[in-house]
Amino acid sequence: MNQPKRIKRAISGWVVLDKPYDMTSTQAVGKVRWLFGAAKAGHAGTLDPLATGILPIALGEATKAVPQVQDGTKIYRFAIKWGSATTTDDAEGEVVATSDIRPERAALEAVLPQFIGTILQRPPIYSALKIDGERAYDLARAGEAVDLPPREIDVDGIELIEHGSEQSVLEVTCGKGTYVRSLARDIAEALGTRGHVSMLHRAAVGPFHDQDAVTIDQLEALALDERDALLKPVSAGFAELPEIRLDAQQATAVRHGNPVLLTGAGAPISLDECWVSFKGEVLATGWVEFGQFKCRRVFN
Structure with missing residues (x-):
């Protein structure tokens, strides 16, 4: 017996999703769109599958405000695993270089100011940036040489949260286009060692922060009218x-x-x-x- 076709609703607003680990941004949008029965949905800023945290999902008319939210300031909390560099600059890649050097706290704190302000950053070869119309990560997976030129990014501040001999946790406040994986790689290299991102959480995107966030499990546990009550208005995207x-x-x-x-x-x-x-x-x-x-x- 065929299931009745789900009616798509012309509903508008923002869902500030706390994206779970190991889910793509596209999968997250699809799930939220289905839960709300929304006719139209999109997201403001891709988050890697291995990253957790703020993924602003726009429903209906809020999709027109996506560029303004994408351009907003981001806050990321991340861990650098010391001693090994990987193909992807995160824990998913293969180890390509190692080092026995483990930086002291003072050395790490001394090097961080080099990465604040308008700086040049070389994006990871496993990124969604396009080269002659092809995604860099597709070319890299196919074994082709990928050469991405450095780009200017804006970093407002970096704070050391925890420091250990095997990994350190930092928080960065930055602008659009910043790759935290590249930041971790470059900080390690500046300290004469190797490193990669072992944990990544986005704590803010523009006007949306952790305290605004809702999980997919929380949404699934609610009735449709209760979900609707959690929607932030379209105007929330313009708070800045x-x-x-x-x-x-x-x-x-x-x-x-x-x-x-x-x-x-x-x-x-x-x-x-x-x-x-x-x-x-x-x-x-x-x-x-x-x-x-x-x-x-x-x-x-």
Whole structure:
């Protein structure tokens, strides 16, 4: 007997998922989408299968806010296993080099400032970056030589949480495009030894943090209306952007994608990025130029 087709719902909002170990980001989105019966879903920033932590999942209209969340600051907690480098720069790869050197705490703390600020980083060869249209990890698995040029990344800070002779736990606050696996590899090399990531947890992405997170097990244990109550509004994705509140006439114009002149004593003259609302509802993202708001993305 055929099962009745599940009706897809036009539901919008954010699920701040604590992604479990050994699950891909795509699998996590598929599971959450099914649990909510959502017609549309996406995620803001891939997390490796071996990593746990914050994976913001956008449902419905929230998918239009994914770029803003992806561009937000990230916080990662990670462990460096001292003494061995691997093909993947994490525990999944084969060991390709070893060292007997185990850094002292003082030496590790002394080297960390080298990795703060705008720095050049060579991405891991097992990454999703594309070379001539092919994913780097596909080329690496096929045995082809992969040469990824260094890229500029922004690291706001690195803190040593725990230090041991075999592994150390650190926390990094960084911008988009930072590879923690590369950071661990490079810190070890700067100390004259080898190392790889043995644990990785993402504690924050933009406005979403560990304290906001829910697990798949928790979602599965709830009724559908209780799951819906956990959804964060679409506007939660814009918590780090300026909000401009419009009147009814301005809101009508923006809904049709038209620019509007901002009035009032506190109206901004120029903004690179912002969002506009009417009665708490997200209308559009865009920018302000010569006192006029211009739409980049209109929300239904």
